[in-house]
Amino acid sequence: AQSVTQLGSHVSVSEGALVLLRCNYSSSVPPYLFWYVQYPNQGLQLLLKYTTGATLVKGINGFEAEFKKSETSFHLTKPSAHMSDAAEYFCAAYSGSARQLTFGSGTQLTVLP
Amino acid sequence: EPEVTQTPSHQVTQMGQEVILRCVPISNHLYFYWYRQILGQKVEFLVSFYNNEISEKSEIFDDQFSVERPDGSNFTLKIRSTKLEDSAMYFCASSEWPDTQYFGPGTRLTVL
Numbered sequence: 001a002q003s004v005t006q007l008g009s010h011v012s013v014s015e016g017a018l019v020l021l022r023c024n025y026s027s028s029v030p031p032y033l034f035w036y037v038q039y040p041n042q043g044l045q046l047l048l049k050y051t052t053g054a055t056l057v058k059g060i061n062g063f064e065a066e067f068k069k070s071e072t073s074f075h076l077t078k079p080s081a082h083m084s085d086a087a088e089y090f091c092a093a094y095s096g097s098a099r100q101l102t103f104g105s106g107t108q109l110t111v112l113p
Numbered sequence: 114e115p116e117v118t119q120t121p122s123h124q125v126t127q128m129g130q131e132v133i134l135r136c137v138p139i140s141n142h143l144y145f146y147w148y149r150q151i152l153g154q155k156v157e158f159l160v161s162f163y164n165n166e167i168s169e170k171s172e173i174f175d176d177q178f179s180v181e182r183p184d185g186s187n188f189t190l191k192i193r194s195t196k197l198e199d200s201a202m203y204f205c206a207s208s209e210w211p212d213t214q215y216f217g218p219g220t221r222l223t224v225l
Contacts, residue, residue, distance in 0.1 A: 043219050044156070051213075094214075100158040101148070101158060104155070
């Protein structure tokens with residue numbers, strides 16, 4: 001069965017600092033990978049996705065993620081954090097055989113002034 | 114930009130009652146899903162629906178749950194006899210292709 005692990009349930013960064021949120025997947029076949037963001041009292045918004053092709057993918061709000069097959073990772077980064085980035089971030093994987101998204105447990109990002 | 118919408122935003126019900134959660138997927142999407150998130154836990158897949166039938170369902174999706182697409186726009190999740198443990202945020206999602214799913218804002222279900 002596929003699983004997604006997010007290291008660090010809470011991450012705090014200072015405004016302007018690098019954001020790094022970690023995600024590893026467990027699958028014999030590399031799945032399609034996604035990052036979603038959830039702002040307080042809102043739904044899940046798609047940030048970016050990797051399906052095939054270029055391993056560095058760019059998303060909305062200045063976020064990007066790099067697919068590394070050798071490390072089974074799909075970490076999310078942003079060069080400079082903004083206060084508005086404070087939210088919960090979910091990594092998710094989709095495999096064709098399961099036809100469903102499998103989510104990680106989420107990382108709550110706090111941005112300190 | 115098209116969005117998935119869900120109603121109601123919050124539903125409070127008594128244990129044993131039936132609830133229907135409603136979703137309007139993005140109009141040209143063909144695949145529909147329900148997920149739930151119990152407070153403090155992971156988002157969990159419940160069911161996927163394509164071509165007017167269930168294509169996948171999880172162990173959570175037992176006989177108490179059902180889904181329906183009653184018309185060309187709505188997609189509903191029914192829980193026949195709610196339990197306390199059904200209290201959660203329920204998310205509807207839709208997609209044009211199975212992989213990239215767009216989520217609605219969720220319905221918070223509270224079972225008393």
